[in-house]
Structures are given as structure tokens and as C-alpha cells.
Amino acid sequence: xxxxxxxxxxxxxxxxxxxxxxxxxxxxxxxxxxxxxxxxxxxxxxxxxxxxxxxxxxxxxxxxxxxxxxxxxxxxxxxxxxxxxxxxxxxxxxxxxxxxxxxxxxxxxxxxxxxxxxxxxxxxxxxxxxxxxxxxxxxxxxxxxxxxxxxxxxxxxxxxxxxxxxxxxxxxxxxxxxxxxxxxxxxxxxxxxxxxxxxxxxxxxxxxxxxxxxxxxxxxxxxxxxxxxxxxxxxxxxxxxxxxxxxxxxxxxxxxxxxxxxxxxxxxxxxxxxxxxxxx
Amino acid sequence: xxxxxxxxxxxxxxxxxxxxxxxxxxxxxxxxxxxxxxxxxxxxxxxxxxxxxxxxxxxxxxxxxxxxxxxxxxxxxxxxxxxxxxxxxxxxxxxxxxxxxxxxxxxxxxxxxxxxxxxxxxxxxxxxxxxxxxxxxxxxxxxxxxxxxxxxxxxxxxxxxxxxxxxxxxxxxxxxxxxxxxxxxxxxxxxxxxxxxxxxxxxxxxxxxxxxxxxxxxxxxxxxxxxxxxxxxxxxxxxxxxxxxxxxxxxxxxxxxxxxxxxxxxxxxxxxxxxxxxxxxxxxxxxxxxxxxxxxxxxxxxxxxxxxxxxxxxxxxxxxxxxxxxxxxxxxxxxxxxxxxxxxxxxxxxxxxxxxxxxxxxxxxxxxxxxxxxxxxxxxxx
Numbered sequence: 040x041x042x043x044x045x046x047x048x049x050x051x052x053x054x055x056x057x058x059x060x061x062x063x064x065x066x067x068x069x070x071x072x073x074x075x076x077x078x079x080x081x082x083x084x085x086x087x088x089x090x091x092x093x094x095x096x097x098x099x100x101x102x103x104x105x106x107x108x109x110x111x112x113x114x115x116x117x118x119x120x121x122x123x124x125x126x127x128x129x130x131x132x133x134x135x136x137x138x139x140x141x142x143x144x145x146x147x148x149x150x151x152x153x154x155x156x157x158x159x160x161x162x163x164x165x166x167x168x169x170x171x172x173x174x175x176x177x178x179x180x181x182x183x184x185x186x187x188x189x190x191x192x193x194x195x196x197x198x199x200x201x202x203x204x205x206x207x208x209x210x211x212x213x214x215x216x217x218x219x220x221x222x223x224x225x226x227x228x229x230x231x232x233x234x235x236x237x238x239x240x241x242x243x244x245x246x247x248x249x250x251x252x253x254x255x256x257x258x259x260x261x262x263x264x265x266x267x268x269x270x271x272x273x274x275x276x277x278x279x280x281x282x283x284x285x286x287x288x289x290x291x292x293x294x295x296x297x298x299x300x301x302x303x304x305x306x307x308x309x310x311x312x313x314x315x316x317x318x319x
Numbered sequence: 320x321x322x323x324x325x326x327x328x329x330x331x332x333x334x335x336x337x338x339x340x341x342x343x344x345x346x347x348x349x350x351x352x353x354x355x356x357x358x359x360x361x362x363x364x365x366x367x368x369x370x371x372x373x374x375x376x377x378x379x380x381x382x383x384x385x386x387x388x389x390x391x392x393x394x395x396x397x398x399x400x401x402x403x404x405x406x407x408x409x410x411x412x413x414x415x416x417x418x419x420x421x422x423x424x425x426x427x428x429x430x431x432x433x434x435x436x437x438x439x440x441x442x443x444x445x446x447x448x449x450x451x452x453x454x455x456x457x458x459x460x461x462x463x464x465x466x467x468x469x470x471x472x473x474x475x476x477x478x479x480x481x482x483x484x485x486x487x488x489x490x491x492x493x494x495x496x497x498x499x500x501x502x503x504x505x506x507x508x509x510x511x512x513x514x515x516x517x518x519x520x521x522x523x524x525x526x527x528x529x530x531x532x533x534x535x536x537x538x539x540x541x542x543x544x545x546x547x548x549x550x551x552x553x554x555x556x557x558x559x560x561x562x563x564x565x566x567x568x569x570x571x572x573x574x575x576x577x578x579x580x581x582x583x584x585x586x587x588x589x590x591x592x593x594x595x596x597x598x599x600x601x602x603x604x605x606x607x608x609x610x611x612x613x614x615x616x617x618x619x620x621x622x623x624x625x626x627x628x629x630x631x632x633x634x635x636x637x638x639x640x641x642x643x644x645x646x647x648x649x650x651x652x653x654x655x656x657x658x659x660x661x662x663x664x665x666x667x668x669x670x671x672x673x674x675x676x677x678x679x680x681x682x683x684x685x686x687x688x689x690x691x692x693x694x695x696x697x698x699x700x701x
Binding site for chain 2: 105118120160162163166247
């Protein structure tokens, strides 16, 4: 009987890994996905196993995210929609004070999405179309142009005043920001405007879903570490938004939960037979 | 879904499209006239009555889009760009051999493109009303059908006799009944064929040029699908039953069907221009033929109509009849009419309690992974 689950969320930007013992999250790791999703997944898995002195034969590996199909050693793969939803339910339940979440707002590197949950199941979801507006990539392009480190946005942005960014397209928004900088506009206010434009994008998506506003939404994805962005989204959408220390790992947590649920129903042996030694 | 052994009845139709080039060349050499048609609103009966060959020329490949963008704006529907591109590059055999091309004032992009196409091809544009439920619209469309008849007679140097048009109506109605019988096979749970297979016949049937032989082949295809279904289910009964609606779907956009059917779904119905819409209504054989033709064609549901009640009604009916688990709408990039109408379709499906997802795509394969994720997640949700 395997004792542990490893969930790997191989996103377009970051590869997030969770070690789960069937009850609790026991470790986590996060590295850049890089050009090869298989390689970053292997590295993360190896690190988690070594750090926790666990053998490959003791874990069930499941994957999600854009790179999921490339991670050929995984026993199970699930879409990030299902994983984020189940991950969010688990995370919100570990912080007992919260009511069950009504859904997830995930701002990933390549996608932003809203997932609605009812009775523990995904009932609807919406992802942005082929456009980087309102995604992590959009913010990262803007930060590059503004010369600000992505990790410092909460300290840098002006919490009171934002300059409206009108361009729908990330590339055009970059030109717009360059224009604003040339006109001598305050960088901290431009940054706030960028965060507000992400909030507006999310607000527009909520209009296409039947949202139960009485329930909190868990914000996931790498940008869930920004308290300011969370507040801006809450203010613009009118939703009660919460986060969690593992919110960036929600997809990986969900992959573990999905695998645990699947294993509970089937007896088929999961992981493909590879030895940890052959990882690199 | 494993598609290693495709039954030949599907392949015959898929092949028809590929072999169409030689077939149409042969027909031209035999002195037949070829008419290239865009939308489902063009009355095929007029061409059949004129002993001409009507063939669909809406294009479904990104091969010629770059050439089209030398003239057309980039932010335009890929179907329009691709079709125009095939005309300027002379890469489409049907467009190349067509003696006459017929379009209608459907969407803004198409009707403006027809003006440009008219500079290099022999184009006739029918004035399509944008309302289906008032007398002036019906009268305008009737006059347009008569004007098309006169145009065809003048271009091809023939006279369409009353018996010719009546006979054409009969043959075309027969084809519609056969197509209906064919796609309605998928009402069965599980369906006797995949959506990929169904589409092969629906799309390929446009490229079978002998109407009598086509009807005969459709009959055989139906009988063989039925026969094979008796010897066991080819589609697992766990497969989620999907209806596709929205913009015309064929060629490269079949990526959507693949994404659905690789994720545990099966497409059982196509509420599209290639699918149920061109087959679902018959021309009344008892009325004055041109009036009956006009009345039948004007009732086709499409987002160019305002309001588009017939599409909503048809969708409501199909989700029940085909026991649909989920509706997937495909809109093409920059197709404003379908994209705006999505809001109404979403509300309608919420009312019908049928899960709904709308995806926007184009003729590239760049979004294959994104489509796969969306479809897999949608089917996991059902």
C-alpha cells in the first residue's frame, strides 16, 4: 500500500509540487517550469522524495497543468479545472473558520479562470480566451516595462490611486505603459492601474457565470501572494475573496486529492515503472 | 476513442472531398456548369434544375490566409479570409472551375468580401433579409430566388422548366430526408458512430456530385451503420453526449471534435451549417416551387438573423431529442454575430439546465492544447 501522494502542477510558468500523506500536506516545492516540463517535474519529484526520505515506490504521482501530458511517469493526469476546485475545497477546509468556497479565481501564467463549485463538484468554469490580458504574463510584462520586481508589487503600488490602462491586449498595454512613462506618470500609479485592469478582466468573466455571492472565493495561482491584487479584485467584483498559504499549490493539492479519490475506487497500479536514479 | 478501423461507409464520403478535384474537372470536360456556393441559404434546387453542379466553397484551412491578408484586414473571420485566399491563389479547384459563384448578404465580413471577390470572379450576391418572420422579408427573398433563377438561366444559356424545378425539389428533399435519417441514428444511446465519423458523411456529402447516386450512397451508409450497430456498441455508453453549435465547423476546426472525443465525450449532433441546419426542413412539394423554395431557405437559423428565434428553437429541440449532456459552442475569431449571440445561447442553456461552454478559435492549430484542456475539464464536469 502506497503511503504518499505527489501532485505536480506543471504550469506555463511554474512547476508546483505537493507531498500529501492522504490526510495532510507534508511538503511543497516550486521551481520554474522552464522549456521542458518533464525535466522540471522530475527534478521537483526527486527533491521532495530525497528531502523526506521517501522511496519512489511509496508514492502515487498525479499531474495537472499544461505540462501534464508531457510528464510521462505520472500514474494519473487531471485537468487543472478539476484539480483547482478540489484543491480549493481541501485548502479551505483546513482553515476551519471558513465556509465552503463557492469557487476559485485562478490567475495563472497563461490563463485566468473562474471555477464555480457546488456540493463539492465543478458546476461551471470560464477561462480567458487566447489572450494574455488579465493573466500573470500580462503583469510580468508590465512589471518588466516598469522596472519593478514582481515580488515587490504590494510594496510598490500606490494603494489609493490607479491610472486606467485601456488596452485589452498585453502587447498593446506594454506600449500604453511606455507612453505613460514617457509622459512622466508615476510608476506606482501605473502599477495599480495594471492590477485594476486584471481585476476588471475577472469582473467581466463573472458576468458570464451565475455566481453565488454569499460564498467566499479562493484565489489561487502565483499571484495569490499579492494581498493588494486580492483586495482590488474583491473591491471590483464585490466578492468575498480568501487565500491560503498553499494557494499557489492548489492545483497540485487537487491532483493529490483526485488521485486519492481514484485510488479509493480502483485497484489498478498507478505510476509507470521508472527508477528515481534515471531522472536526470 | 479508438479509430483504427474506420468503416468504409464513412471513408467513401471523406474521400469524395479529396477526389472532388478530379471529379469536378471531369464534369467540366463533359460540359457541365459548376456553381460555387457559400452559405446554406443558397437554394441548391435551382442549380440541380439547371443540370449544373452546386458545390460548397467555404474554406476551412489556414493555408491561404496569409495571401488573403494582403488585401483583407487581419482581424476578420478566418472562414472569410481563407475562402477569399483560395480564390486569389487559385488553390481551390471548385472556386477555380466555378462558372458562377453565389453568395448572400449574410454577415458584414462576407458581403464586403464578395464585393472584392467580384473583381476577380463571376459573383452573384443574393440580398438576404435579416428577419424571418415578416411578409416583406418573405417577399424580398422570393424575388431574390426568382432573380437567381434568371441569372442562372442567362449565365448557363438554358431555361428551367417547371418540371425541372419540381423534380429538383423532390431529389433534394429526398437527400434531406436521408441526411436526417443518418444523423438521427445518433439519437440512440450510445450512438452507433463517433462525431468524427458523422461529420465525414455530413461534410463529404457536399462533394458527391451526382444527386441520385449520392442519395443511393446515403441509403447504403445508413443501412450499414444500422447493421454494424446491431453487432455491438462501438461507442462506450459512458461517453458524454455532446452537441456542437455555432460557426461552420469542418477541416481544421475538427480539432474541437477531436478534443471532445479524446476526452471521454462523443459528438452526437451538429447544429451547424455542415450538420443539421441544411437538412432539417423540407421544401413544400405542393406549393408553387419558387415560393416554396424561398420559404424553406429563409427559415434557416443563423446568427445573421435578428432575432434568431429559429436557432434557439432548434437547439432547445435538439438537446432534448438527442439527450444531450453538454453543449459546446464554437465561434470563429472575429465572428461578431455568433459571439454576441453567445450570451443568449448561454442563458437559454441555463434555462434548459444543460451545461454549456463556448470557445473561440481560428484556423490555426496553435490552441490545440488549450482546447483540449477546456474540453477535458468540461467533460470531467458533466
